[in-house]
Amino acid sequence: MGYLGRDVEVVAINTEQLLVASCDSCGAIGMKDLDELQISWSITGRLTTRVALLEVLATGAVPLMMTVAISNEPYPTGEGILEGVKEEFAAAGLTLPMAISTEKNMNTQQTGLGISVIGVAKKNRLRIGTSLSGDDVYCLGLPKVGPEVSNPEDPEIVQANHIRVLLDSLGVHDIIPVGSRGIRTEAQLLASNSNSRLIVDPTCLLDLDKSAGPSTCVIFTSSSPLSFDLTSSGFKRLPVTRIGKLN
Numbered sequence: 001m002g003y004l005g006r007d008v009e010v011v012a013i014n015t016e017q018l019l020v021a022s023c024d025s026c027g028a029i030g031m032k033d034l035d036e037l038q039i040s041w042s043i044t045g046r047l048t049t050r051v052a053l054l055e056v057l058a059t060g061a062v063p064l065m066m067t068v069a070i071s072n073e074p075y076p077t078g079e080g081i082l083e084g085v086k087e088e089f090a091a092a093g094l095t096l097p098m099a100i101s102t103e104k105n106m107n108t109q110q111t112g113l114g115i116s117v118i119g120v121a122k123k124n125r126l127r128i129g130t131s132l133s134g135d136d137v138y139c140l141g142l143p144k145v146g147p148e149v150s151n152p153e154d155p156e157i158v159q160a161n162h163i164r165v166l167l168d169s170l171g172v173h174d175i176i177p178v179g180s181r182g183i184r185t186e187a188q189l190l191a192s193n194s195n196s197r198l199i200v201d202p203t204c205l206l207d208l209d210k211s212a213g214p215s216t217c218v219i220f221t222s223s224s225p226l227s228f229d230l231t232s233s234g235f236k237r238l239p240v241t242r243i244g245k246l247n
Contacts, residue, residue, distance in 0.1 A: 002022075003128065004128055004129055004193050005189045005192075005193060006055070006059070006128055006176065007022055007055050007177070007179065008020050008021060008022045008055050008056065008059055008128075009021050009022075010059070010121075010126070010128070012123070013120065015123070016122060016123055016124075017120055017121070017122060017123065018061070018120065018121045018122075018123055018126060019118065019119075019120060020056050020059050020061040020118070020119045020120065020121050020126075021056075021116060021117070021118045021119075022051075022052045022053075022055035022056050022116070022117050023052055023114060023115060023116040023117075024048050024049075024051035024052045024055075024114070024115050024214075025048075025112075025113065025114045025115075026044055026047075026048040026111070026112070026113045026114075026115075027110065027111070027112050027113075028110050028111065029044050029111060030044045030077065030080075030081075030110075030111030031077075031080075031111070032072070032077070032108065032109055032110050032111050033109050033110075034109040034110045035110055035111050037146060037147065039150060040080065040084075041076070041077055041079075041080025041081045041083075041084065041111065042080050042081070042083045042084035042087065043084060043150065043152060044080075044081055044084060044111060044113060045068075045080065045081035045082060045083065045084025045085045045087075045088070045113065046084035046085065046087050046088040046152045047084075047088075047149065047152060047213075047214040048113050048115050048214065049066075049084065049085045049088040049089070049115050049117075050088050050152070050159070050160070050214060050215060051115070051177065051179065051214050051215045052066070052115045052116060052117040053088065053089075053092060053094075053117050053160055054158065054160060054163055054177040054215050054218070055117070055177055055215075056117045056118070056119040057119075057160060057163040057164070057167075058127065058163055058175040058176060058177055058218065059119075059121055059126055059127050059128055060121050060122075060125045060126055060127040060167060061119035061120055061121035061126075062119050062120055062121070063094060063096055063117050063118070063119040064096065064118060064119050064120055065096055065097050065098065065099075065117075065118050066096050066097075066098045066099075066115065066116060066117045066118065067098065067099045067100075067101075067114075067115070067116040068081070068082065068085055068098055068099070068100045068101070068113075068114075068115055069101050069113070069114035069115075069116075070082075070100070070101065070102045070103065070112070070113055071103050071108060071111075071112030071113065071114075072102065072103050072108045072111060072112060073102060073103060073104065073107075073108065074102045074104065077108075077111060078100075078102040081111075081113055082100065085098070085115070087152075088152070088160075091152075091159065091160065091161075092159070092160035092161065093160075093161075094160075096117075127167070127173070127174060127175055128174065128193075129174070129193050129194065130173040130174055130221075131173045131174045131190055131191075131193070131194040131196070131221040131246060132173065132194060132221075132223060132246070133194065133195070133196045133246050133247060134223065134245070134246060134247070135173060135194075135221035135222060135223050135245070135246045136221065136222055136223075136242060136244075136245055136246075137187055137190070137191075137198065137219060137220075137221050137242070137243040137244050137245060137246060138219065138220055138221075138222065138226070138240055138241065138242055138243060139178070139183055139206060139217050139218070139219050139239075139240070139241045139243050140158055140162060140166070140217060140218050140219075140220065140238060140239075140240050141156060141157050141158040141162075141212075141216055141217030141218060141238055141239065142156045142157065142206070142216060142217055142239055143178060143182065143183060143206070143207060143210045143211065143212035143213070143216060143217050144156070144157060144212065144213055144216040144217075145180075145210070145211040145212065145213030145216075146213065148213070149213050149214060149216060154216075155237040155238060156216075156237065156238065156239060157216035157217065157238075158177070158215065158216060158217055158218050158238070162218075162238065163175060163218070166218075166220055169222075169226070170224055171222045171223045171224025171225075172220055172221070172222045172224075173220070173221040173222065173223065174190055174194075174220060174221050175218055175219075175220045176190060176218060176219050176220070177212075177215035177217075177218045178212040178215060178216075178217050178218060178219060179211070179212055179213070179214075179215055180211045180212070180213070181211075182207075182208060182209045182210055182211060182212065183206060183207075183208045183209075183210075183212070183217070183219060183243065184198075184200075184208035184209055185209075186219055187208075187219050187243055187244070190219065190221065190246075191246050194221075194246060196246035196247055197246070197247055198243075198244055198245075198246065198247075199244045199245045199246075199247045200243065200244040201242050201243060201244045201245070204241060204242065204243055204244065205241075206241050206243070208243070219243060221246065226240065
């Protein structure tokens with residue numbers, strides 16, 4: 001478990017700055033013989049990168065560097081994965097230095113990948129544990145997993161630029177990418193960290209216990225009516241669902 005239950009670790013650099021690190025792993029998803037989900041290595045690289053990147057961005061940190069650990073040969077697997085990594089950062093408008101390692105001694109029959117992203121946040125702007133009792137809890141995007149996630153540009157799943165919009169939105173407090181634990185677990189942990197409890201909206205139709213795979217949705221809290229522009233190109237079809245309230 002990471003910092004305050006989040007999928008990040010946070011350590012102080014000095015009295016004003018914090019180092020924020022996140023990582024994600026991916027196994028048996030690619031184009032090797034024994035991969036359970038057959039999909040291009042570029043998509044494997046892109047979506048695994050997105051998970052670690054969203055975690056860091058959601059804390060209010062600025063990503064500065066990353067590592068890419070590929071448990072397979074440099075070509076073709078490594079090359080395909082790195083293509084996806086670079087595509088994801090290009091889509092996010094970022095260029096980061098990266099340390100890369102591939103397997104050069106053994107033949108492998110399943111795809112294996114680990115991504116880490118490291119950033120820096122100002123201590124007074126860290127978006128962890130900022131929710132307040134009375135905040136509404138929302139989900140942006142839909143939980144999807146496995147074969148449902150074959151298109152990184154799926155208009156129903158969250159991308160890096162959506163996090164930036166939330167960070168700039170009046171009244172928005174915590175922002176938490178949802179992964180395999182599901183919406184309910186993440187929302188209950190958020191409530192616990194703000195000395196509140198989650199009251200689920202009975203009209204919410206989302207499957208709150210479904211895995212969101214590679215962070216296809218995020219939950220966030222807000223003390224104000226939503227102010228971001230849902231008619232903009234980035235949000236045109238991205239679902240926003242009220243999950244409930246902190247009480």
